[in-house]
Amino acid sequence: xxxxxxxxxxLKTKALSCTELTEAFLSAAEKENPELNAYISxxxxxxxxxxxxxxAKIARGEELGPLEGIPVVIKDNICTKGIRTTCASRMLExxxxxxxxxxxxxxxxxxxxxxxxxxxxxxxxxxxxxxxYFGRAKNPHNYDYVAGGSSGGVAAAVAGKLAAFGxxxxxxxxxxxxxxxxxxxxxxxxxxxxxxxxxxxxxSSFDQAGVLANSAEDTALVFDAISKRDERDMxxxxxxxxxYENLGRSIKGLKIGIASEDLVASDExxxxxxxxxxxxxxxxxxxxxxxxxxxxxxxLPVYYILACAEASSNLGKFDGVRxxxxxxxxxxxxxxxxxxxxxxxxxxxxxxxxxxxxxxSSGYFDAYYKKAQRxxxxxxxxxxxxxxxxxxxxxxxxxxxxLKAGAQMSPVDLYRTDICTCAVNIxxxxxxxxxxxxxxxxxxxxxxxxxxRFKEDVILNAAYAFEKATEGRYIKSLxxxxxx
Amino acid sequence: xxxxxxxxxxxxxxxxxxTEEETALLAEQMSSIVAFADEIxxxxxxxxxxxxxxxxxxTEFREDEVVPSSDVSDILNNSGGTQGNFFMVKDKAKAGxxxx
Numbered sequence: 001x002x003x004x005x006x007x008x009x010x011l012k013t014k015a016l017s018c019t020e021l022t023e024a025f026l027s028a029a030e031k032e033n034p035e036l037n038a039y040i041s042x043x044x045x046x047x048x049x050x051x052x053x054x055x056a057k058i059a060r061g062e063e064l065g066p067l068e069g070i071p072v073v074i075k076d077n078i079c080t081k082g083i084r085t086t087c088a089s090r091m092l093e094x095x096x097x098x099x100x101x102x103x104x105x106x107x108x109x110x111x112x113x114x115x116x117x118x119x120x121x122x123x124x125x126x127x128x129x130x131x132x133y134f135g136r137a138k139n140p141h142n143y144d145y146v147a148g149g150s151s152g153g154v155a156a157a158v159a160g161k162l163a164a165f166g167x168x169x170x171x172x173x174x175x176x177x178x179x180x181x182x183x184x185x186x187x188x189x190x191x192x193x194x195x196x197x198x199x200x201x202x203x204s205s206f207d208q209a210g211v212l213a214n215s216a217e218d219t220a221l222v223f224d225a226i227s228k229r230d231e232r233d234m235x236x237x238x239x240x241x242x243x244y245e246n247l248g249r250s251i252k253g254l255k256i257g258i259a260s261e262d263l264v265a266s267d268e269x270x271x272x273x274x275x276x277x278x279x280x281x282x283x284x285x286x287x288x289x290x291x292x293x294x295x296x297x298x299x300l301p302v303y304y305i306l307a308c309a310e311a312s313s314n315l316g317k318f319d320g321v322r323x324x325x326x327x328x329x330x331x332x333x334x335x336x337x338x339x340x341x342x343x344x345x346x347x348x349x350x351x352x353x354x355x356x357x358x359x360x361s362s363g364y365f366d367a368y369y370k371k372a373q374r375x376x377x378x379x380x381x382x383x384x385x386x387x388x389x390x391x392x393x394x395x396x397x398x399x400x401x402x403l404k405a406g407a408q409m410s411p412v413d414l415y416r417t418d419i420c421t422c423a424v425n426i427x428x429x430x431x432x433x434x435x436x437x438x439x440x441x442x443x444x445x446x447x448x449x450x451x452x453r454f455k456e457d458v459i460l461n462a463a464y465a466f467e468k469a470t471e472g473r474y475i476k477s478l479x480x481x482x483x484x
Numbered sequence: 485x486x487x488x489x490x491x492x493x494x495x496x497x498x499x500x501x502x503t504e505e506e507t508a509l510l511a512e513q514m515s516s517i518v519a520f521a522d523e524i525x526x527x528x529x530x531x532x533x534x535x536x537x538x539x540x541x542x543t544e545f546r547e548d549e550v551v552p553s554s555d556v557s558d559i560l561n562n563s564g565g566t567q568g569n570f571f572m573v574k575d576k577a578k579a580g581x582x583x584x
Contacts, residue, residue, distance in 0.1 A: 098558035231546050298527040305521050312498060319499070321571050323562035333573055338501035350500060354491065354510060355517055357498040370535070371524055377532035411513055412520045 001472060002484065004070055004164055004218045010484070011058065011069050018058065018069040022051035022113050024482040025071040029115055029162040032480050038137045038147070038156035039116040040076045041084055047071070050113045057111075067225055068111030073163035075154050076117040077124055078209065079198040080104050083114070087200050088132035089122045091318050091325045091344035101198025102230045103167055103209045110225060115163045119153025122346045123315065124174055124202045126150050127414055128403060131348040136405065139182060140478050141443050145402045148178030151212065155182035158212045161481025165222050166212040171202045172303055173398075173421025175210045176433035176448060180397035183435045183444030183476055185219045185463065187211045190454045191428030192237040193223075195230035203310035206303075206425040214475060216463040219432070220244040223456060239454060246457040247464045252285030254462065257390035262293040263420060265399040273437035273445040274396055280469050281394065281462070289390050295382055296423055298375060303422040304415055305359050305372040312356025318344065351411060376426050383427045392459055393450040396420050397433040402443045420448060430456045434463045435474035444476065486514040 010016045016024075026044055033039050054069040074080060077087045079097035086092045100108065108114070119137040121129055129136040129152035137153040139145040140160035147156040151168030155178035158166045168175040170188035179186025187210045194209045201207060209226065213219045220243040229238035258278060265271050282288055320326040320340030327339035345353070359368035386393070399419055403409075424431040430453070433446035451459040491511045495502045502510065556569050565572035 095562055098554065098561065234545075295527065295529050298524065298529060301521050301523045304517075305524065316499075320564070321573055322559075326564040333575075334499075335501070336573060338499045341499055342501040345500075350502075350506075351510065351513060351517070353498050353500065354494050354514060355521070357494050358486075358490075358514070358518070359521065361494060361497060368521060368524070371531065373535040374532045375524060375527055375529060377534045378529040381532070382529065410516065412516050415517075415520065 001215065002161060003215045004067070004221055007070055007164055007484070008064065008066070011054070011064060014058070016484070018051040018054035018113070019048065021069065021484065022047050022071060024484050025115050025163065028480065028482040029157070032160060032162060035143065036138050036140060036156055036160060037119055037135055038153045038160065038162060039073065040086055040088060040119050040134050040153065042116040043083055043114050046083060047113050047115055050111065054111055054113070065110050066221055067107060070112055071115045071164045072107060072112045073115055073118045073154050073157040073166040074104055075120050075151050075166070075168045077120060077169060077200040078104055078167060079200070080114065080117065083117065085117065085200070086133070087123050088120045088134055089345065089349070090133045093133065093325065095323055097198070099198060102195035102232060103199070103226050106226050106228060107167070118151065118157055118166060118168070121150035121152070121348070123200070123311070123349050124150040124169055124171055125311070125348050125352055127173070127177060127417055128405070129153065130405070131346055133346060138405070139402055139443070140480060141183060141476065142441070144404060145443060146181065146405050148181035148402065150174040150178075152178045154212050155179050155184055155186065158182070158184045158214060160478055165214070165218055167209060167226070168212050169199055169207055169209050170425065171206045172307060172418050172425050175212060176397050176421050176431060176446070179212055179433040180446030181402040181444065183446075183474070185213050185216055185432060185434060187219050187223055187432040187456070187460070188424065188430065189223060189227060189239070189456055190430040192235050193227045193239050193430070193454065193456065195228070195233040195236045197230055197232040201314040203307035204314060205310060206307055215472070216434070216460055216467045217244070217247060220247055220460045220464070223460070239456060241454070241457045243457040243460045247461055249461050250285065251281070251462055251465045254286040254392070255289055255390040256281055256286050257289050257291035257386060257393045259291050259293040259296070259393070259395065262296050263395045265396040265420070267400045269401055269437070269439045270396045270399060270445055274394065274447050277436045277447045277466065278394060280466060284465055284469055291386055291390060291393065293386065295379055296419065299379060299423040299426055300416060300419055302372045302375050302379065303418065303426055304355070305368050306376065308352045308356035309360050309369050310356070312353045312360065315349070315353055320344070348411070379423070380427045383423075383429065387452045391452070392462060395448045395450065397446040397448040401439045401445060424450055429453060430459060432459055432463060434466060437474060438476070444474070486511050486518055
């Protein structure tokens with residue numbers, strides 16, 4: 001299997017040099033990207049420089065770290081020093097950060113090789129990648145379908161073997177939904193497990209960086225590498241348990257909650273994948289318990305009110321003065337700011353800024369923002385009660401199968417597709433999408449495992465057990481990629 | 485129902501310059517989005533008096549210590565215009581003709 005362990009073995013046994021491995025990935029990315037559009041930037045020079053450093057280390061006979069020399073794609077809202085970071089927006093089309101985000105700093109220090117910056121929905125606002133200023137990333141399983149969003153480019157690059165693993169961000173499902181659509185693993189860690197420093201903020205109390213990979217083992221390995229406490233992010237806690245070292249434990253007796261009345265998909269192919277996963281977990285000795293989540297429908301409006309309110313505030317800094325797009329024609333400095341923002345932001349971003357400003361404005365603050373914030377506390381308490389009765393929850397990742405590009409859904413209809421993912425962002429729980437089936441037309445379907453706070457090791461171990469039991473048959477090998 | 489005037493008021497607060505067409509479209513879209521947001525009123529959950537869960541929403545404080553600041557030239561590097569250590573924005577007279 002083409003996973004991180006496989007690439008490490010190639011480097012360790014000197015079957016390939018790191019430069020050769022990197023060149024193979026770069027060459028595949030350059031070949032596929034004009035059509036797939038998974039990358040906004042391919043960072044060839046930086047990649048080859050790191051690879052040469054790794055090769056020098058190998059030549060000196062030094063042992064490599066677990067991610068040293070391994071090709072990675074980073075979502076383009078994660079700051080990379082000296083490398084353009086656009087957020088897939090005209091507003092930041094030419095923005096070059098002078099500092100690294102902590103998550104990239106950790107991987108860079110461990111010798112991971114940056115192949116490029118992944119395409120995404122503009123400012124991480126969207127579910128189809130179609131709001132990207134650079135055009136949508138396509139689904140590598142079928143180019144007529146969307147890769148999902150907002151971390152769609154990262155998911156497409158990992159599924160297409162144009163990177164060994166990827167780092168995305170998840171505010172309301174932005175790692176798990178594209179992971180499900182593209183047939184890869186996608187972990188949204190507990191809020192606070194991974195530092196947000198240097199990640200362009202969308203909704204600060206929801207945003208969390210996480211992992212997209214081709215196996216549960218790779219996901220655990222990378223999660224361990226990035227889940228460190230960071231003093232520069234006051235909400236950062238890190239993770240105290242190694243998920244990687246806890247893989248392979250028996251899941252006999254693991255209590256898995258299923259909300260078969262409240263958390264169901266509208267598409268029967270998704271429900272069939274959940275049912276199949278339930279039977280596999282049962283065969284592994286897990287105990288299935290029925291749970292009730294009647295408040296799940298409350299999560300969507302609560303999420304959109306609060307996330308848009310935070311986004312409208314976070315995006316206030318883009319005014320054309322200090323960095324980013326700058327309008328050319330204007331009357332005065334205030335007009336310059338308004339025109340900069342109108343020309344620099346796309347339609348979906350403007351829609352969410354308007355909603356966020358609306359719910360924070362005088363006359364509406366109590367009815368929307370304050371009420372949603374109070375319901376958020378109630379929902380958190382309800383989830384805590386549920387997770388006292390089971391170890392994890394099994395649910396659909398997305399209620400529908402991958403969407404066809406250009407589906408022309410209304411904004412509200414598109415928001416409603418976040419029903420299965422956004423609840424855990426409200427509450428801050430860890431959750432991952434696991435490849436678990438295919439549709440009739442051979443597109444991937446994922447199921448979601450939701451765990452208790454900082455219990456990533458539990459859901460990653462369950463995903464690992466599922467993967468072993470199904471012999472990896474839900475990971476499809478595509479006719480693209482580096483071929484190594 | 486969100487009116488065109490309401491959208492104009494919110495756009496001014498959000499510092500967004502909208503054309504008449506954009507304003508009309510947003511008024512229409514925002515009406516259905518606000519109706520969607522109104523669904524919080526259908527919630528049967530008890531509305532908590534708290535807005536934070538103290539157990540989880542804590543802030544990890546650190547020692548207050550002086551550390552080197554970022555380099556000023558690095559910070560100014562992405563700006564469209566600078567003068568000394570300041571950001572520079574062209575004034576109205578130099579900005580040229582406004583369009584629209």
